[in-house]
Amino acid sequence: MTSIRDRFREALGVGETYRLRLEERDGRLVAAHPNDSSPLDIAVVEGLERLEERPPTEPVTVEIVGRVVDGRVVGRVVSAEREHGSPS
Template identity: 75%
Template sequence: MTSIRDVLGDSLAVGERFRLSIEERDDRLVADHPNDASPLDIAVVEGLELLEERPPAEPVTVEILGRTVDGHVAGRVIGPSDP
């Protein structure tokens, strides 16, 4: 079985962490992907309990996961101030 990590891992930066600004789009928390070569933006779907506000006012650290959600690559909040 081929995973999204195998097919698009480099352009999606699966497993990488980025400080991102998150906004609400269509009742989902979404961030623009920091890699211009990525065909997908990021749906932040895990670690939401770490957020004090939804969407957060300041950028947060998000790790990109190896799966998709509703046409976005999934992401997990790692923390509000991690590098």
């Protein structure tokens, strides 16, 4: 049986990684959630030491963590490297 909690975690993409463009809002790095069914945007609060700039000028790879802060799901930077084939 699928619970409401399972559906919520699925909509948030907990454990999934996404390539996201971050911006600063209210002193936090945030991104719109790429999953249209997600009720929350993403607050990137972990792995910030991987970033050379805040906010970064290029998209970064973020993993969704199963917590919420300031009304946003928490994300963790897993890679700030440019994707292969991206324009310089």
